[in-house]
Amino acid sequence: MTEITGAVEVGNVTKTALDRNDAAISIHGLTKKFGNITAVNQISLDIKKGELFGLLGANGAGKSTIIKMLTTMLTPTEGEAWVWGHEVVKERNLVRSSIGVVFQDPAVDGMLTGRENLDFHGRMYGMDGELRKRRIQEVLELVDLVEKADEKLEDYSGGMQRRLEIARGLMHYPHVLFLDEPTLGLDAQTRRHIWQYIRNMNEEKGVTIILTTHYMEEADSLCDRVAIIDNGKIVALDTPENLKDEIGSDTISLDVQSGAEALMQSLRPISWIRSIIANNGTIELMVDHAQSRIPEVMQHANRCCAKITSVGLHEPTLEDVFLKYTGRKIRETGSHANSMIARMHMRRG
Amino acid sequence: MMKQDLYAIYSIWLREMLRFFRLKSRLFGSIASPFFFLAFLGIGFGNGASLPGIPQGLAYVSFLTPGIIGMTLLFSATFAGLSVLWDREFGFLKEIMVAPVSRIAIVLGRTAGGLTTGILQAVIILISGIFLGMAMPSIQGFLMSLLFMILIAATFIGLGLAFASKMEDMSGFSLIMNFLIFPLFFLSGALFPLDRFPGVVKDLAYLNPLTYGVDGLRYSLIGTSAFSPVLDLAVLVVYCSAMLFLGAYLFENTEVK
Numbered sequence: 001m002t003e004i005t006g007a008v009e010v011g012n013v014t015k016t017a018l019d020r021n022d023a024a025i026s027i028h029g030l031t032k033k034f035g036n037i038t039a040v041n042q043i044s045l046d047i048k049k050g051e052l053f054g055l056l057g058a059n060g061a062g063k064s065t066i067i068k069m070l071t072t073m074l075t076p077t078e079g080e081a082w083v084w085g086h087e088v089v090k091e092r093n094l095v096r097s098s099i100g101v102v103f104q105d106p107a108v109d110g111m112l113t114g115r116e117n118l119d120f121h122g123r124m125y126g127m128d129g130e131l132r133k134r135r136i137q138e139v140l141e142l143v144d145l146v147e148k149a150d151e152k153l154e155d156y157s158g159g160m161q162r163r164l165e166i167a168r169g170l171m172h173y174p175h176v177l178f179l180d181e182p183t184l185g186l187d188a189q190t191r192r193h194i195w196q197y198i199r200n201m202n203e204e205k206g207v208t209i210i211l212t213t214h215y216m217e218e219a220d221s222l223c224d225r226v227a228i229i230d231n232g233k234i235v236a237l238d239t240p241e242n243l244k245d246e247i248g249s250d251t252i253s254l255d256v257q258s259g260a261e262a263l264m265q266s267l268r269p270i271s272w273i274r275s276i277i278a279n280n281g282t283i284e285l286m287v288d289h290a291q292s293r294i295p296e297v298m299q300h301a302n303r304c305c306a307k308i309t310s311v312g313l314h315e316p317t318l319e320d321v322f323l324k325y326t327g328r329k330i331r332e333t334g335s336h337a338n339s340m341i342a343r344m345h346m347r348r349g
Numbered sequence: 350m351m352k353q354d355l356y357a358i359y360s361i362w363l364r365e366m367l368r369f370f371r372l373k374s375r376l377f378g379s380i381a382s383p384f385f386f387l388a389f390l391g392i393g394f395g396n397g398a399s400l401p402g403i404p405q406g407l408a409y410v411s412f413l414t415p416g417i418i419g420m421t422l423l424f425s426a427t428f429a430g431l432s433v434l435w436d437r438e439f440g441f442l443k444e445i446m447v448a449p450v451s452r453i454a455i456v457l458g459r460t461a462g463g464l465t466t467g468i469l470q471a472v473i474i475l476i477s478g479i480f481l482g483m484a485m486p487s488i489q490g491f492l493m494s495l496l497f498m499i500l501i502a503a504t505f506i507g508l509g510l511a512f513a514s515k516m517e518d519m520s521g522f523s524l525i526m527n528f529l530i531f532p533l534f535f536l537s538g539a540l541f542p543l544d545r546f547p548g549v550v551k552d553l554a555y556l557n558p559l560t561y562g563v564d565g566l567r568y569s570l571i572g573t574s575a576f577s578p579v580l581d582l583a584v585l586v587v588y589c590s591a592m593l594f595l596g597a598y599l600f601e602n603t604e605v606k
Contacts, residue, residue: 073446073605107444123356123359125449
């Protein structure tokens with residue numbers, strides 16, 4: 001938890017220009033209200049250069065609104081934010097030329113081919129003909145769409161469209177790439193594919209990446225650091241490992257048919273067991289590195305002739321972290337107000 | 350204006366062209382209704398049945414053609430401005446708005462696209478009119494009519510853009526069509542001389558920029574007009590600047606939710 005309070009304080013203390021230049025993104029008290037609804041509430045955050053940063057939250061938590069403010073699509077109601085050293089309201093064009101964005105909903109022209117969509121993009125970013133041609137080929141290869149390049153976008157599958165949008169976001173060598181729910185609605189195989197691209201871009205090209213997601217696995221496997229967003233606020237911020245560590249150790253649960261008492265006696269002296277809870281014929285052991293401890297537990301059970309019918313293993317996931325900080329699972333929708341915003345966003349695209 | 354902005358204007362214009370020529374049904378659809386207006390009204394009212402107010406000896410189709418050119422420009426230009434709504438609906442507006450180019454360049458690119466497609470359609474209608482019996486205009490007359498076409502188209506692109514910037518979705522579209530575009534058309538003197546309107550309605554027609562556009566087109570193409578062409582030109586220039594400014598201003602401040 002020290003990480004979280006630390007990061008929030010950094011936002012509140014007066015920052016120097018040097019700090020801002022050092023961070024890829026620096027957010028200070030950022031707030032967005034839609035009428036009476038506060039979609040984003042006093043968020044402060046720093047994202048380092050080269051980081052792969054995740055905003056994790058349920059639909060309507062405010063993730064997309066944060067992204068839209070950082071990408072100059074929405075004007076903040078209060079607060080300030082710097083992207084690559086440029087202020088998002090006063091220096092919009094400088095921000096725009098530093099970033100690439102893949103929005104949550106498709107933002108392609110279905111009547112144009114893949115190549116024409118990329119060509120349009122290249123021109124909008126001031127790339128001349130030769131450079132455009134070369135970059136288009138490069139990014140098409142990156143996302144395996146060379147053969148589909150001259151087909152209209154409306155004939156692409158959802159996953160192919162998504163890949164083209166990611167290619168487009170990278171075409172102009174952005175310093176910071178924003179990915180708003182990059183794998184929403186895609187099948188498992190395409191999702192893993194896209195994860196791989198995202199990782200490569202971050203590691204090989206050194207692009208700073210900010211992605212939003214409501215998929216726990218996505219945040220867990222991809223991100224260097226994760227901010228959990230709930231009701232427009234950051235409720236937790238750390239590496240996925242540290243966040244899971246806070247939840248505590250792994251749990252081994254044993255269904256015991258007979259000899260539970262004897263087994264408890266036998267296990268109690270063991271130093272690596274942090275705690276034992278017995279409940280209705282189930283014994284739960286809190287341990288670290290549970291997988292490698294199971295054999296030893298079984299030996300103890302044999303020795304005292306306890307009969308075990310099943311063994312369960314539970315490692316903390318980001319889902320547990322999310323549950324701890326928000327009081328609910330991520331698939332349950334947020335408060336009424338926020339689900340209204342979510343619907344608004346869905347409708348408008 | 351920076352090089353990048355010029356690239357952007359060209360890019361947006363090029364996209365409009367690709368879309369316009371790619372969708373054949375839209376291309377024919379957009380030209381069909383003004384053509385039918387021209388052909389059926391022109392033939393139906395014929396040469397003999399000149400309406401009062403139309404100069405003696407002038408065929409109705411000659412009187413009508415500039416009016417239908419005005420109608421074509423009114424519809425295609427307003428659509429071009431409103432097409433921001435389609436982009437909003439289908440998400441492409443975000444791709445445009447997040448690009449590091451000035452908002453003015455985006456407005457100019459759209460305007461250039463709308464002007465090109467609008468004037469192309471208008472010229473097709475002009476040629477149709479000549480086939481249907483309108484006298485061939487002089488070169489000077491044709492060039493002057495192009496000037497009026499540009500002013501009319503730019504005025505209504507600005508208007509469409511202004512509406513599209515303020516509307517969140519397509520729900521208001523039919524309202525605009527029925528309560529703005531059609532009245533503008535009927536109150537412009539495109540089909541018959543304004544003298545036939547009663548006083549109040551006539552005053553409304555005098556406020557309508559298309560009235561001056563159609564009148565200027567008539568002067569250019571058939572050499573007869575209700576007002577002086579200088580007045581037509583002056584009024585249109587004022588309207589055109591005001592509408593483009595309004596459209597650009599509202600678009601500049603539009604948020605993409």
